[in-house]
Amino acid sequence: MGETEKKEKALKSDFFKGVKAEFKRIIWPSREKITKQTIAVFAVSVVLALIIAALDFIFQFGLSQIL
Numbered sequence: 806m807g808e809t810e811k812k813e814k815a816l817k818s819d820f821f822k823g824v825k826a827e828f829k830r831i832i833w834p835s836r837e838k839i840t841k842q843t844i845a846v847f848a849v850s851v852v853l854a855l856i857i858a859a860l861d862f863i864f865q866f867g868l869s870q871i872l
Contacts, residue, residue: 834842
């Protein structure tokens with residue numbers, strides 16, 4: 806049982822060393838780029854919400870006229 810515990814501890818420490826090494830390789834985007842992308846996502850979300858709302862209104866109006 807002693808050997809298994811040592812192997813598990815070694816695997817865990819190797820895992821965290823690997824994670825640390827990978828984090829050093831990450832190229833983080835600049836604040837400006839993140840801001841632009843956030844604004845783009847927000848704008849697209851608003852536009853799609855308006856399109857869905859308009860379609861919902863049209864279908865609701867059309868069905869109420871039919872029924």
